[in-house]
Amino acid sequence: MGGFWKMFIDKIAPGMILDSSKTPYISSKRYALNGPTMGTRYSAIFYSSRSLDIEDLSTQLQAAVDEVDDQMSPWKQQSALVRLNQTPVGTNLKVPEHFGKVLARAQYIGSASNGAFNMAVGEAINAWGFGPHSRRPHPEKIRVAKKPCFLTGAAVLFDPVAGVARRVSDVQIDLCGIAKGYGVDQLCHVLNAAGIKDYLVAVDGEMRSSGKKPNGRSWIIGVEEPDTRARKIAHMFELNGLAVASSGNYRHQVVLEGFVSSHTMDPSTGSPVCNNLNAVTVIADDCMSADAWATALLVMGEIDGPRFAETHGLSALFFIGDQLDQSVVKTGIFLNN
Template sequence: MFKFKKSLLFILTSLTLVLLLSGCTKKQPEPISKEGLFLGTFCKITIYDEASRDILEKAFDRIEKIENKMTINKSNSEIINVNSKAGLDYVKVSPDTFYVIKQAKHYSEISSGKFDVSIGPIVKLWNIGTDKARVPSAKEIEDKIPFVDYKNILLNEKENKVMLKKKGMIIDLGAIAKGYAGDEVERVLKENGVEHAIINLGGNILTLGSKPDNKNWRLGVQNPFDSRGQHLGTIEVSDKSVVTSGIYERYIEKDGKRYHHILSPQNGYPVDNSLASVSIISDKSIDGDALSTTTFALGLEDGLKLIDSMENVEAIFVTKDYDIYITPGLKNNFKITNEKFKLKN
């Protein structure tokens, strides 16, 4: 018998950072916000400028359009069309979908397949985060592994066409589409004159500009071993994306064992290493989204090496032993607020 965590806050929000707004004394316009369920998670956009609520409607309309193109959990979408033609033919998709697939394939390549956007057959077996979650048999997993290989995603850039080489393959953009949606919301807000906002797409947080008083936003980094809203430390950012992946976000339990949702493309089981969570700070949320999963799958040593090789990307690695490792750019920024955790580098 297994237990499925069905709490709205636990599964749908996947919040990994909590906004800390203390210290703002100058009177500012009343913020306006809108929230809703999109991309399989809880989304909230808050604007801190004087602005029309029509801007929020435009932002959520953009999220909905992206979801309708990239979901595999509805009756129809561009990704579903691509998957249905696996092994048969190319499918023309929108520039949005083509770009996200291309970026996903890029991260699959630089991680040597530790991140693999074609992991859909394995995701569908486990269904973690849905009411159909279960622990599949070893035979079921073994039968699906041959269909997971990003190298068999064929791209025709001239015509925005995509083909999956083998019948039975499934693309799942769940580890990257939210990031792209966040970047697009930021673009919509900027085009409509917004200068100060927080975009929260199920834990993918983007800070547009600074706070209205021109100070950095202070974000609390979620303690992966404690209840929602309990922090292990804080960082200050402006015009940045912060995305966290961890073993605590979505999981199922069976016979006393916990199975989290970050699955290995190599063996079909949840990634098992020393990490409890990884937070990525980047300019673009599509990068942070993909990299949080990629570095978690790579593990501490290789994950740190990958981030160190990139410009304008920082990371916070939290191990199951309560140790924290950060990249050099956070040395004078990240502050531990929970004494259980120790900074190791």
């Protein structure tokens, strides 16, 4: 459920800072755009040596993330997600192209992660007060929701040729663990189509970069330490033509009967994740995949998460333990940073 463990870039959005761009520019002009989306903001820093219609580009960037939100938001009654959840089990629903792409990737990562990433957690998310229906936990709904989900991601069948999807069981689908990442990928699509090669884009804390800054330096990303008491940078690394996303259990919490619970659901129990892993950051080729894998590894926990990442060649940064006794585990690219 990426984005709650924020990372920081060049002073364009609240909680985002770290791109050292105060050095002289080399014939390229720096641009910074941002706007509202998915309950947070998108942001884009880019450089170009040619004239640009910034107003039109800003409109295109906003439209790109709005389209993702309009199709995948559980808060919008006309979204493809809500319509799929309302369609009778076993009945095909024609879905938009972007929605289909995210469904397909969610199914793939759900299967590859042995169900740790799972679309079928919508009922649990709502019951625990993190969904659109209530902002407080509902004990009776929690009792009903406390059941294992489809652990292979097979709660929905999607036919990419026909462009139709159908639920195979009476579950509620949720795409919040992957949609922001796809929104970032769509921002990249807009900039690529405009011929812009050097950029860093983000939706909340999910990011993707291309090229470098005019001075030849890479984009520098800072990862926030998972600490509810203060905001400080715990790790810095270069992001070169890749995407990064994170998921954590120390923000977006609810309290029920004296126990603090996080927003990320464990599909095997229908309850919030309960392990000793505070946060995970993942680097991948695209942000949709980084987003989903960050959620999956957080669900796996402090033992199985790092082991799975190492075995399957994932680049991940794990923060394990409480705030007073915390350790860091790195795999893949992070071993070089």
